[in-house]
Amino acid sequence: MDGHDRGAKVVARLLRDAGFEVIYTGLYQTPEAIVATALQEDADAIGISVLSAAHRHLFGETARLMREQGLGDVVLFGGGIIPPSDIRLLEQMGVERVFLPGASGPDIVAFLEEAVARTRRSDGQA
Amino acid sequence: MGAKRRFRNSSGIDIQEVYTAADLDGFDYRRELGFPGEMPYTRGPYPTMYRARPWTIRMFSGFGSAADTNKRYHYLLEQGQTGLSVAFHLPTLLGYDSDHPRARGEVGKCGAAIDSLADMETLLDGIPLDKVSTSMTINATAIVALCLYVAVAEKQGVSPDKLRGTVQNDILKEYIAQKEWAFPIQPSLRIVVDMFEWCASNMPEWNTISVSGYHIREAGATALQELAFTLIDGLTYVEEGVKRGLKVDEFAPRISFFWDLHNDFFEEIAKLRAARRIWAREMVKRYHPNDERSYTLRAHMQTAGVTLTAQQPLNNIARTALQALAGVLGGGQSMHTNSFDETYALPEEQAVTVALRTQQILQAETGLTNTIDPFAGSYYVEKVTNQLEEGFYAYLERIEGMGGMVAAIEAGFPQMEIADAASSYQSLIDSGEQIVVGVNGYQTPEDDPGIPILEIDDRLEQEQVARLAELRERRGKGYLRALESVRKAAFGGANLVPPILEAVHAYATAGEIMDTLRDVFGEYRDPGYF
Numbered sequence: 001m002d003g004h005d006r007g008a009k010v011v012a013r014l015l016r017d018a019g020f021e022v023i024y025t026g027l028y029q030t031p032e033a034i035v036a037t038a039l040q041e042d043a044d045a046i047g048i049s050v051l052s053a054a055h056r057h058l059f060g061e062t063a064r065l066m067r068e069q070g071l072g073d074v075v076l077f078g079g080g081i082i083p084p085s086d087i088r089l090l091e092q093m094g095v096e097r098v099f100l101p102g103a104s105g106p107d108i109v110a111f112l113e114e115a116v117a118r119t120r121r122s123d124g125q126a
Numbered sequence: 127m128g129a130k131r132r133f134r135n136s137s138g139i140d141i142q143e144v145y146t147a148a149d150l151d152g153f154d155y156r157r158e159l160g161f162p163g164e165m166p167y168t169r170g171p172y173p174t175m176y177r178a179r180p181w182t183i184r185m186f187s188g189f190g191s192a193a194d195t196n197k198r199y200h201y202l203l204e205q206g207q208t209g210l211s212v213a214f215h216l217p218t219l220l221g222y223d224s225d226h227p228r229a230r231g232e233v234g235k236c237g238a239a240i241d242s243l244a245d246m247e248t249l250l251d252g253i254p255l256d257k258v259s260t261s262m263t264i265n266a267t268a269i270v271a272l273c274l275y276v277a278v279a280e281k282q283g284v285s286p287d288k289l290r291g292t293v294q295n296d297i298l299k300e301y302i303a304q305k306e307w308a309f310p311i312q313p314s315l316r317i318v319v320d321m322f323e324w325c326a327s328n329m330p331e332w333n334t335i336s337v338s339g340y341h342i343r344e345a346g347a348t349a350l351q352e353l354a355f356t357l358i359d360g361l362t363y364v365e366e367g368v369k370r371g372l373k374v375d376e377f378a379p380r381i382s383f384f385w386d387l388h389n390d391f392f393e394e395i396a397k398l399r400a401a402r403r404i405w406a407r408e409m410v411k412r413y414h415p416n417d418e419r420s421y422t423l424r425a426h427m428q429t430a431g432v433t434l435t436a437q438q439p440l441n442n443i444a445r446t447a448l449q450a451l452a453g454v455l456g457g458g459q460s461m462h463t464n465s466f467d468e469t470y471a472l473p474e475e476q477a478v479t480v481a482l483r484t485q486q487i488l489q490a491e492t493g494l495t496n497t498i499d500p501f502a503g504s505y506y507v508e509k510v511t512n513q514l515e516e517g518f519y520a521y522l523e524r525i526e527g528m529g530g531m532v533a534a535i536e537a538g539f540p541q542m543e544i545a546d547a548a549s550s551y552q553s554l555i556d557s558g559e560q561i562v563v564g565v566n567g568y569q570t571p572e573d574d575p576g577i578p579i580l581e582i583d584d585r586l587e588q589e590q591v592a593r594l595a596e597l598r599e600r601r602g603k604g605y606l607r608a609l610e611s612v613r614k615a616a617f618g619g620a621n622l623v624p625p626i627l628e629a630v631h632a633y634a635t636a637g638e639i640m641d642t643l644r645d646v647f648g649e650y651r652d653p654g655y656f
Contacts, residue, residue, distance in 0.1 A: 001216040001232050003305030006345045006432075009545050009656040010552050026654035027305050030228065052216055053471065053582065057231025083470045083579050101436045101469050102565040105556040 002052040003027055007079060011047060011108060018109040031061040035069055044116045045075035055082050056089065063094030073122070075115040079103060132559075135393040137350035139513050145505035153508065158403070162457075162498045165410075167402040168511070169499035170457040171422045176495035181453075182460035183485045184261060184426065188213030188238035189472045190582050191590060192248035195238040199253060201475065205482055209460060210253065210260040210291075213237035214271070221267045221308050221640025224590040233587035236472070241594050242635045246274040247281065255279040259290035261336070261426065261460075266308035268295035269317050270636045273627040276329075280631075292333035292382055292426070295321060298359040298531060299338050302540045303345040305652065308640060311532055313647035317622060318363060319370045322377040324623035333382040335363060336426060342540075343386035344432045346548025349397045350514055352386060354521035355531075355540050357404055362531045364413065378409065379419035385458065387449040388430040394449070395501055396510035398425065398456030403511070404518055427458035434469050437564035439575050442466035447484050454494050455501055461485060471580045538653060545656055597633060605634040609642050616646040 005027060016022045023041050025034065038046050046066070050058055055078075063076055072094075079099035082090070087098045097111055133141045142149075160166055163173030172178070185207050188195045199210055215237040217229040223241045224233045233239050240246055250260075255278065264271040272293050276286050297314040300307045307314070318335065325334045339347075339356035347355065360381060367377050383401070387394055402423045409421035429449035434442045443466045450463050463481040465473035473481070488494055501507040528534045535541070554560035561567035608629035615625045622643075629639050 001220055001222075001228060002236075003300070003307075004345075005305060006548050010346075010548050012656045013545070013549050014552070022656075024654055024656045026652040028652065052232055053235035054216075054231035056584075061231075081469065081471070084574060085579070101434075102562065104566065105552055 001028065001054070002050060004051045005049070007051070008047075008049040010105075011049070011079075014105045014109060015047075015112065018113075020112065031058060031065050034062055035065040035071065038066070038071060038074060039069055043074060044119060045077065045112060047112075048076075048078035050078065050080040050082070053081065055080060056086060056093075059090050059095050060093045067094070073119050075112070075119055077111070077115070135390045135510070136348040136388065137393065137514065137517060138348065139350075139393075139510065139517075145509055147505060149505050149509045150512075158508070158512075159502055166406040167422055168399050169502055171402065171424050171459070175457065175498045176454075176489075177498065180489045180495055181458060181485075182209040182259070183207045183482065183489075184209035184211045184460045184462055185478060185482060186211040186213055186261075186263060186428065186462045187473075187478070188215070189236075189580065190234040190238065190586055192238050192240060192245040194234075196249055196251050196253075198475075198478075199249075202478070202482065203253075203258070205479060206486060207482055210258055211462060212249070212260060212262045212264075212271075214262075214264050214267075215239050216306075218267060218271075218636055219264055219306050221270070221636060221644070223594060223635050223637030224587065225594050226637055230587075233590050234582050239586070239590045240271075240274070240636065241590070242597055242633055243274055243277050243630050244593070244597055244633065246278050246630075250275075250278050254284075255282055256284040256288045259292075261292040261294070263294045265294055265297050265300050265304070266306055266314070267636060267640060268293045268297075269321055269622060269626055270630065270639050272321060273623065273630045274636075276627060277630045286328045286332075287330060289329055290331045292336050293321070294336045294338065294384070296335055296338045296359065296384075298362060298535065299341050299356070301535045301650070302342055302355060302359075303347070303544060304341040307650045308644065309647040310650045311535065313616075313643075314650075315363075315366050315532075316619075319366050319372075320621045320623055322363075322367050322380075323370065323372060324621055325380065326372065326376040330380075332380060334377065334380050336382050336384045337363065338384040340384050340386040340428050342544065343388060344430065345544050346551060347544045348547050349388065349390065349393045350517040350521070351540075351543055351547060353397050353401055353404075353514055354518045354525075356383065356385075357401060357408070357518065358522060358525055358531050360405065361408060361412070364409070368413070374409075374413040374415045375417040375420050378413070378415060378421070379417055382459075383423055383425040385425050385427045385453075385456075386430050387427050387453040387456075387461075389433050389445075389449065391448065391452050392501075392507055392510060393514075394452040395456040396507055396514055398427075398453070398458060399499070399507075400511045400514040400518065401425070402457075404515055425458045426460045426462070427453040427456070428462040429453070429464045431464055431468060434464060434466070435562060435564050436469040436575070437572070438570060439466050439469060439577055441564055442469070443480055443484070446481060447488075450484055450488060451494075454488055455499075457499055467575075467577055467579060470575065470577075472582075474578050474580045476578065541653075594635070597635075601633040605629060605632040605638070608632040609634055609638060612639060612642050613646060616643055
C-alpha cells in the first residue's frame with residue numbers, strides 16, 4: 001500500500017544502468033502479484049522496497065509464496081524503513097539482503113551481481 | 127574526501143564566491159519586496175508576523191489505534207504544541223478498511239487506523255474542536271476525512287463554521303510524487319472542487335487544500351522543481367474552481383501551501399520568499415481578486431525527512447534544527463519538525479519531544495521572532511530568490527506549452543523530472559561529491575543505533591478488525607441508504623460532501639464510501655515510469 005517509490009526507482013535505474021534487465025512492476029503490488037510476475041518473467045531476483053513498516057508481512061508472504069511456487073532459488077532482497085532488529089528475522093524468512101537508508105548504489109549492484117551469479121551456478125546455468 | 131569542485135545549489139544554480147550590489151542591479155524595493163503583508167508579499171503574508179504571533183507548532187502524528195494516537199495528541203498539546211496534525215494509516219489514506227485483504231500487515235503502522243466515525247471520535251476524544259485547529263494529511267480519501275471531522279464536531283455541539291484547520295486534499299501531487307491516489311484525475315479534481323464549494327458556504331475558517339511541495343521534494347525534486355510544480359498545481363486548482371463557476375474570492379483565500387525544508391539553507395529561505403511573490407503576481411494577473419487573501423500565500427513547513435540518516439541518528443537533531451531555522455527565516459506559518467528516530471520507525475515519545483522543543487527554543491531563545499524577514503536586502507538571498515523566480519517561469523512556459531499540469535502529468539513529465547533528479551542526487555552521493563555525514567563520510571562503526579524504537583504490535587490489526595466487525599453488527603441498515611445517495615451524487619454530479627457527511631453519520635466505513643466512489647469513477651493506474 002506504500003506509494004513512496006523514490007528508492008525503488010533509483011535502484012531500478014542503477015541496476016538497469018549496470019546491465020541488468022529490470023522489470024519495474026509499479027506500485028501497489030501484492031505478494032501474489034509479485035511472485036506471479038517473477039514466474040512469468042523468469043526472474044533471477046526480486047527486489048522490494050517497503051517504507052510502511054509492513055515489511056515483516058510483505059517479505060514473509062513473498063518468501064513463502066516463492067518457495068511454494070518453486071522459486072526458492074530466486075534471490076529476494078530489498079530495503080526501506082526497517083529497524084535493524086528486524087533484519088535477522090527477515091533473513092530467517094528468506095530475504096538474502098536488506099539495504100537500509102544510506103546504502104550505496106555500487107554496493108547494491110555488487111551484491112546482486114554476486115548473488116545472481118551464485119544462483120545461476122548452482123542451477124547449472126552458464 | 128576531495129575538495130568540492132562545483133559550487134551550486136540543488137536547483138543547479140551556480141553560487142558565486144561573493145555577492146554584491148551589482149548582482150541586484152535594478153532592484154526596486156517596493157516592486158520586488160514591499161512590506162510584510164502587502165504586495166508582492168515577499169517579506170511575509172502578514173504585517174506583524176511572529177512579533178504578534180509565532181508560527182504554529184503543529185507536529186504530524188499518528189500511529190496504532192485511534193486510542194493510541196489520542197494519547198499522543200494529548201501529550202503533544204500538554205507539551206505546548208499549538209495545533210494538531212493527523213497522520214492516518216495507509217489503508218485509510220487509500221480508502222480501504224482495516225479488514226480489507228490489501229490492508230494485511232499495514233494496520234496502524236504508518237498512522238492511526240481510522241475506519242469510521244467511531245474511530246474518529248476516539249481519535250479526537252477530549253479535544254475541543256472549537257478551540258484547537260487540526261490539519262489532516264489525507265488526499266485520495268480527503269473528502270471522507272473532512273466529513274468525519276465535521277461529524278465529530280457536530281457531536282461535540284460545534285458547527286462547521288467554527289472549525290479551523292486544514293485538509294491536505296492535494297491530489298495532483300499524488301500523481302506526481304506521493305502516489306497515494308484512488309480515482310483517475312478528472313473525478314479526483316471534481317471532488318476537490320466539491321470541497322472548495324461546500325466549505326466556501328459552510329466552513330469559512332477551514333483551509334480546503336494544502337498544495338504541497340514537500341512530497342515532490344522528498345521524491346527527489348530540486349528546490350526549483352518543488353517550487354514550480356507546487357505553484358503550478360495551485361494555479362491549476364484555482365482554474366478548476368473558476369471553471370465550476372465559483373468566484374475566486376469565494377475559495378482562493380482558503381488555499382494554503384506546504385513546503386519542504388531541505389538542506390541548502392539559503393536556497394530554502396529564497397524558495398519560500400519567491401513562492402509568495404510569484405503567487406501574488408500570478409493570482410492578481412490572472413484573476414484580479416478583490417480579496418487580498420486570494421493572493422496571499424500562507425504555508426505550513428516540514429523539515430526534510432529524506433535528509434535524515436539511519437547511521438548515527440542523534441545527528442538528525444542537528445539537521446532538523448538547521449532546517450527549521452531556514453523555515454523560520456523564510457517566514458512560514460506553521461511547522462512540523464522531524465524526530466531523530468524516523469529513519470527507523472514512527473517517533474518515540476522522547477524523540478518527538480526533542481523535535482517539539484527544537485521549535486520552542488527557536489521561538490523563545492533565539493531572538494528570531496523580533497523582526498520580520500531579516501535576510502531581505504542580502505545580495506545573495508535576493509539574487510537566489512530572483513533566480514528561482516526565473517526558473518519558475520521557465521517551467522511554467524514548458525508546462526503550459528504541454529497543455530497545463532494535468533496534461534503534463536498524463537505525459538509523465540513532472541514524474542520523470544523528479545526521477546532524473548533523484549538519480550542524479552544518488553550519483554553525487556555514490557561518487558562522494560556530496561558527503562552525507564555518517565553515511566559516506568565521518569562514519570562510525572555501529573550495529574545498533576542504541577535508541578528506543580517504536581513498535582506497533584501486530585495484534586493491533588486483529589483488535590481493529592474486531593472493532594470493525596462489531597461496528598458493522600450494531601449500526602443498522604441506514605448506512606446502505608446513505609451509500610446509495612453517495613452513488614447517485616457521484617454519478618449525477620451533485621456536490622459529494624452532503625451525502626458523504628450523511629454516510630459517515632450512519633457509520634458507513636471509509637472503505638465502503640470509497641468503494642462506492644470507485645464503482646462510479648474507476649481507479650487510477652500507475653504508469654510505472656522509472
